[in-house]
Amino acid sequence: MTYCYAQIIIDISHGRLDRPFTYRIPEALQNDLCLGSLVVVPFGKGDTKRKGYVIGFSNTCEYPDGKLKEIEAIASGGTDVTGDNAVRLALWMKQRYGSTMAVALRTVLTSRKQAKPCEHRSIHLLLSKDDAEKKRHEFAMKHQVARERLLRELMEAPDQPYSLIIQKLHVTAPVIAALKKQGILEVRTEMFLRNPVSIEKCEEAGIRLSPEQRAISEGVLQDFEALQEGKNIPRVSLIHGITGSGKTEVYIAIIEEIVKRGRQAIMLIPEISLTYQTLMRFYRHFGDRVSVMNSTLSESEKSDQFERARRGEIDVIIGPRSALFTPFPRIGAIIMDEEHESSYKNESMPKYHTREVAEKIASMQNGVVVLGSATPSLESYYQAKEGKYRLYELSRRLTGGTLPSVEITDLREELRAGNHSILSRRLSELVSDRLAKGQQTMLFLNRRGFSGFVSCRSCGFVPKCPHCSVSLSLHRGGRLLCHYCGYEEPMPDKCPECGSPYISGFHAGTEQAESFLSRQFPKARILRMDADTTRTKGSYEKILSSFANEEADILIGTQMIVKGHDFPNVTLVGILLADQSLNASDYRSAERTFQLLTQAAGRAGRGKYPGDVVIQTYEPEHYSIVHAAHQNYEEFYREEMVYRKLLRYPPAEHLLAIQIISRSEEHASLFAHKTRALLEQLTVAAREKNPDRLLFIGPAPAVLEKLRDEYRYVIYVKSPDYDTLIVCKDGVEAAAERAVKASREMDTMFQFDFDPINAF
Incomplete structure (x- = not known):
């Protein structure tokens, strides 16, 4: 069916233009447009050429046809x-x-960058073997050496790359042209899209699954078949498997069956740096039907992969969250490995959760979603416990090995014994032992979420907000501030718990740790992996490769060293200070600490030797540390959910963070307080009907109160009902739009983050 008009969203982010504009469709484009087409249109009083997206069609219009502007062209790609x-x-x-x-x-x-196919030319022999031999002899008799040499090569291999012939035989283009003119050979030209996979394909034995693994694979595939039959069953499966339990083998088995059914699969990974490692395993099974999407690709290379997906040239795409939007027409499975990772949350607008978008895409294309982690997010495990997701357990390590032995070291006792170094006596003793045995050590400095917390070195006391149960952050001027509700108190001169004067902000870094280790173990070969040492392209892979090849004895780094890497000779893991993430001013701090400690501990003892783990902390009794030491996720979940329910944090309830941002500190504060008043006004009826339906917190200055010359305030809204938070969001958006119309000089922005991963 042909249409006269198209509804277009202009590709400008400003809220005032967030509505469709109607344009006439020229006759020349009648059969070329579809929903999602990117077009060029005249826009505004000056008819400036702008790009826009087609989101609808119609044959009627409320405006006079003569007043409508016309689509000019389809944009490139x-x-x-x-x-x-x-x-x-x-x-x-x-x-x-x-x-x-x-x-x-x-x-x-x-x-949308236009994919540009590359050209591949080859030379193909047209003569039979006997005729070719006659011609070769003729060239030899005439001393036409180049022609004779070329023909002899083609008689051995009748189809060869053009460039290889030129380089290998030193044959010129005119010689090839002469033989082509005589009908001896032809030059074939094929256009192809680049595949960034450069791993040499090799045959790998089929996946051999354990009974546990096979049960999971078969269960997911049974759900897939049931969904095709229209049955109302859970679409999402959560695989909770201990570190080293073989989740990747299950993923491959599921994808193999999905591909056999004529569908495609998306394999999501949390870190771009893991792509190569994961890709090798998948490429051995799926050959060039698998590809990769990550930030190391150029825009044109990315476009090539999207075009290959559209054409049906690939069945599997692997990459971080952006790979989720690969334009596959028949998605059968979306798999999220290490689904708990915060990198799955998009921190720019729209601030989407990859897990939620994956569920939506799977429901639109009738596929399944598989989540996997040794330390699932509380949100996913909660959904599984509620029966909304399938829950599968992998309880054994794939190699048959045992989990490492874990010790918790109390740093308060170390201080009392006069040890002020970053290594406890026990950890120092174990490092020396591993150096003597020629085994490797990983030392992890947990800086994630670190935001200037204060702690007492004598007793481990950390000041917390009396209203929000999160650690107070140390700000300029010696203020301790809660970034949820705005509560503040002065920095104490001595510890309120034990009276010790040794209470202060805590700072520790990998560089200081490396310097200490070099002095403590002068003969040890030490590698450091952090943001500073991985800035240059390829540096990350170089460090990992060196450590994997046992060119270093000790690897020290931040959370990037614990992300799924498998080093068989690592038998000791030391977590230098577990408290750094535990005392972040964030309600998820205990969950993140448990996840990081469990993942870090899982790096030890993955080969033929047993492993040891030492967790150093000022709070050895904290449940997240105790349960991480025993890799007891179920007990951690039980205790953490008590806290979440008590204080109404996700997943017990939903949380909306509203950020108010302005270049004027006065405007940011003013509109933050106006927004709080507006929210209370919008929800009067709902709160009168059910006082517990909504809880407002703030406004308060954000963790980074000033960023890029912009001041930021935040308001939190808690509710068990997601739709109620949508109403709040819609109300604030509408008020902001009215304010913009009333004053074109309005300089304040509003951003919304539902169930935020990071504290503001």
Whole structure:
């Protein structure tokens, strides 16, 4: 069916333009446009050429036809075969996460840079073997050496790359042209899209699954088949498997069966740095039908991969959260490895959760979602416990090995014994032992979420907010501040618990740790991995490769060293200070600490030797540390959920963070307080009906009160009902739009983050 008009979202992020504009469709484009097409249109009083997205069609219009402007052209790379689903997904994301439609479309409709196929030329012999031999003899008799040499090569291999012939035989283009003219050979030209996978393909034995693994794979595939039959069953499965239990083998087995059914699969990973390691395993099974998407690819290489997906040239894509929007037409499975990782949350608008978007895409294409982790997010485990997800357990290590032995070292006792170094006596003793045995050590400095917390070196006391149960952050001027409700108190001169004068902000870094280790163990070969040592391209892989090849004895680093790496000769892992993430001013700090400690501990003893782990802490009794030491997720979940329910944090309830941002500190504060008043006004009826339905916290200055010359305040809204938070978001958006119309000089922005991963 042909249409006369198209509804277009102009590709400008400003909220004032967040609505469709109607344009006439010229006759020349009648059959070329589809939902999601990127087009060029005249816009505004000066008819400036702008790009826009087609989100609808019609044959009627409320405006006089003569007043409508016409679409000028389809932009380069501007047609998307999955545009219908993409537009629906973008609309859902706009409504759920509070971005403009233009930003949502830009996120969902993948790279629009025109894919440029590369040219591959080959030379093909047209003569039979006997005729070719006659010609070769003729060339030899005439001393036409180059022609004779070329023909002899083609008689051995009748089809060869053009460039190889030129380089190998030193044959010139005119010689090839002469033989082509005589009908002896032909030059074939094929266009192809680049595959960034450069791993040499090799045959690998089929996956051999344990009974536990096979039961999971078969269970997921049974659910897939049931969904195709229209049955109402859970679409999402959570695989809770201890470190080293073989989750990747299960993923491969599931994907193999999905591909056999003519569907495609998306394999998501939390860190771009893991792509190569994971890709090798998948490429051995799926050959060039698998590809990769990550930030190391150029825009044109990314476009090539999206085009290959559209054409059906690949079945599996591997990458971080952006790979989720690969334009596959028949997605059968989306797998999220290490699903608990915070990198799955998009921190720019729209602030989407990859898990939620994966569920939405799978429901639109009738596929399944598989989540995997040794330390699942509380949100996912909660959904599994509620029966909304399937829950599977992998309880044994794939190699048959045992989990490492874990010791908790009380740093308060170390101080009392006069040890002020970063290594406890026990950890120092074990490092020396491993050096003597030629085994490797990993030392982990947990800096994630660190935001200037204060602690007492004598008793381990950390000042906390009396209203929010999160650690207070140390700010300029000696203030201790809660970034949730704004509560503040002065920095104490001595510990309120034990009276010790040794209470202060805590600072420790990998560079200081490396310096100490070099002095303590002068003969040890030490590698450091952190943001400073991995800035240059390839440096990350170089460090990991050196350590894997046993060119170093000790690897010290931040959380990047614990992300799924497998080093068989590592038999000792030391966590230098567990408290650094535990005392972040964030309600998720205990969960993050448990996850990081469990993942770090899982690096030890993965080969033929047993492993040891030492966790150093000022709070050895804290449940997150105790349960991480025993890798007891179930007990940690039980205790942490008591805290979440008591203080109404996710997943017990939903949380909306509203950020108010302005270049004027006065405006940021003013509009933050106006927003709080507006929220209370918007929800009067709901709160009168049920006083517990909503809880407002703040406004308070954000953790980074000033960033890039902009002042930031935050308001938190808690509710058991997600739709109630949507109402709050919609109300603030509408008020902001009215304010913009009333004053074009309005300089204040509003951003929304539902169930935020990071504290503001």
